Amino acid sequence: MFILVISNTFVSSIPGITVAGENPELIKYTPVADAEFLFYSRPLSIDAIPVTPEGHPTPGVITKASKILSNFPLIVVRSGTLLAPKIPFVNITETPGNNIAEKTALPALEKVLEASEIFGQELSNLIGEVFIGESVPGGTTTAQAVLTSLGYDSNVSSASKENPLKLKKEIVRKALERVGKNIPYDWYEALKEFGDPMMAFIMGFSHGYKGKIYLAGGTQMLAVAALLKETGVKPEKILTTKYVLNDKTATFEKTAKEIGINFYAANLNFSRSKYQGLRDYERGVVKEGVGAGGSVFISESKGIGADLIVKKVEEIYGSLIGKK
Secondary structure, three states: OEEEEEOOEHHHHOOOOOOOOOOHHHHOOHHHHHHHHHHOOOOOOOOOOOEOOOOOEOOHHHHHHHHHHHOOOEEEEEEOOOOOOOOOOEEEEOOOEOOOOOOOOOOOHHHHHHHHHHHHHHHHOOOOEEEEEEEOOOHHHHHHHHHHHOOOOOOOOOOOOOOOHHHHHHHHHHHHHHHOOOOOOOHHHHHHHHOOHHHHHHHHHHHHOOOEEEEEOOHHHHHHHHHHHHOOOOOOEEEEEHHHHOOOOOOHHHHHHHHOOOEEEEOOOOOOOOOHHHHHHHHOOOOOOOOHHHHHHHHHHOOOOHHHHHHHHHHHHHHHOOOO
């Protein structure tokens, strides 16, 4: 079972913090559009797939290709989006995360944890293995804040080729000063003050679910794994892409080792694509999201190679932009 958790955080409204959307107004649509795209040939809430300001497509095209090829079942969980997706979904909370520089991220954390744990318990009766991906604009900044507050000397990645780490760390500094306690924080306070609704869902879910859990994502999932470690829960692996590992501004491998979590990196190659938007993945844009690495892992476990997935991505992207 593949679970896509969609969330918003008002951290994404800070200028320059995210490129997960063509412009600031469309960023709020990115999570619901990603989810809708996995169910239908196009999003329903906006008239095009999410792209960066430079026109690079959502990594959801990779997840969509993998889903078509390997036919894995999908559940979308709404954990704090500004809008409801126009698809069947599980509703955990409608409240987005706050801007951590200004106020507590998740004041209603306990309710989110409780609902998520119940859902995890129920899903345990149906299936013994889940892969959890995410779509959260601004989520690498909340991940940086959580990792820092737990005592990790780490750098998160970015969908942008130019990682705005300085800005992210300035927001984290303001958030830590707002609370005014010494590092390290305990997991609950770190999550409540600095996290986002996606992290809250996975934390609650993981304490109710009895099967194997794979975290499909990049440095955002490192923050989740670090939180889970504090409560004695260890996911099977983090499933990401080579693009996250190749990000020299981030510390993915170092931080994964410190947390004690194994990882897999999907070895995709778009260097020969006829589309610039996909070729640029090899230059370090976008990198991961919407469970892309996890979807490739599932496909490869069914004997579907990365080359076939790349070919299917080409086909899907070509049809979206009206080219063959």
